[in-house]
Amino acid sequence: MRYLRFSYEGKILFGQVEGESINVLDRSYLEDGCQKTGQIISLAGVRLLAPVQPSKIVCIGLNYAKHIVELGHTRHDDPVIFLKPSTALIGPEDVIDYPDMSQQVEYEAELVVVMGKTAKNISVDQAPDYIFGYTCGNDVTARDLQKKDGQWTRCKGFDTFCPIGPWIVPELDYNNLNIRSLLNGEVRQSSNTRNLLSSVPELISYISQIMTLNPGDLIMTGTPEGVGPMKAGDVITVEIEGIGKLENKVS
Structure with a gap:
């Protein structure tokens, strides 16, 4: 499993990568209870961001x-x-x-x-x-x-x-x-x-x-x-x- 943070159509989203597709999550994978939204986006169509925003x-x-x-x-x-x-x-x-x-x-x-x-x-x-x-x-x-x-x-x-x-x-x-x-x-x-x-x-x-x-x-x-x-x-x-x-x- 690969987790990523990305930009798509002006929004910053979180997702799981499966093959060449992204299953969009409803919140950060670091938060309890995050779930798949059902939206699937092509990996090739997004801009990858730093996968986390750390406190340090x-x-x-x-x-x-x-x-x-x-x-x-x-x-x-x-x-x-x-x-x-x-x-x-x-x-x-x-x-x-x-x-x-x-x-x-x-x-x-x-x-x-x-x-x-x-x-x-x-x-x-x-x-x-x-x-x-x-x-x-x-x-x-x-x-x-x-x-x-x-x-x-x-x-x-x-x-x-x-x-x-x-x-x-x-x-x-x-x-x-x-x-x-x-x-x-x-x-x-x-x-x-x-x-x-x-x-x-x-x-x-x-x-x-x-x-x-x-x-x-x-x-x-x-x-x-x-x-x-x-x-x-x-x-x-x-x-x-x-x-x-x-x-x-x-x-």
């Missing part, structure tokens, strides 16, 4: 060993967390804006967890019960500003720096998913989520000890090695096994 976007840095090496960092004892503003969020086919402040904007393909229930102080064993599903994400980063600032708010927080989509898929084996990025059709990152240093349940439990996670909140689980620069006119694609493709152009 929690990101994990340095969660693949080879990525730590390529950036010249050292592994931390605890997960490295930071936040992206909701204004950074865009959907499939939306444009990533290259900010004037930066000369080195880079892609970072990531598995994104979508929370389904409010989570606070939960255990690792409890964590899977709080997940709604998974989507693709791109933690777009102004690498030169990251090095300059020494902290990550500015370099990660520009408008359009958090593409996600194209939809949400529940019940995946998050411990074994192939993940890669392609720049203008050429593979740049290629790894598997089994290489995560902190697993999805470990991340959810850890974050929930710090802040309350709400339904629809996003956890970006970190990027593997192979990150690199993009320029205006480039097309960056994130592919994750069992989910699909997230594609955005840089402007």
Whole structure:
């Protein structure tokens, strides 16, 4: 099953994808009691949007060993967390804006967890019960500003720096998913989520000890090695096994 948020005839709607059709829902799939309306729309005739509107976007840095090496960092004892503003969020086919402040904007393909229930102080064993599903994400980063600032708010927080989509898929084996990025059709990152240093349940439990996670909140689980620069006119694609493709152009 694939859940999506989309625009159709001037309205923002929610639906379930079956084949090349969308079964329209009467409300968000994150709300209790949502049901099919009976309306069926062709998938090809809609504009896909970011599948959720989270209260926060929690990101994990340095969660693949080879990525730590390529950036010249050292592994931390605890997960490295930071936040992206909701204004950074865009959907499939939306444009990533290259900010004037930066000369080195880079892609970072990531598995994104979508929370389904409010989570606070939960255990690792409890964590899977709080997940709604998974989507693709791109933690777009102004690498030169990251090095300059020494902290990550500015370099990660520009408008359009958090593409996600194209939809949400529940019940995946998050411990074994192939993940890669392609720049203008050429593979740049290629790894598997089994290489995560902190697993999805470990991340959810850890974050929930710090802040309350709400339904629809996003956890970006970190990027593997192979990150690199993009320029205006480039097309960056994130592919994750069992989910699909997230594609955005840089402007």
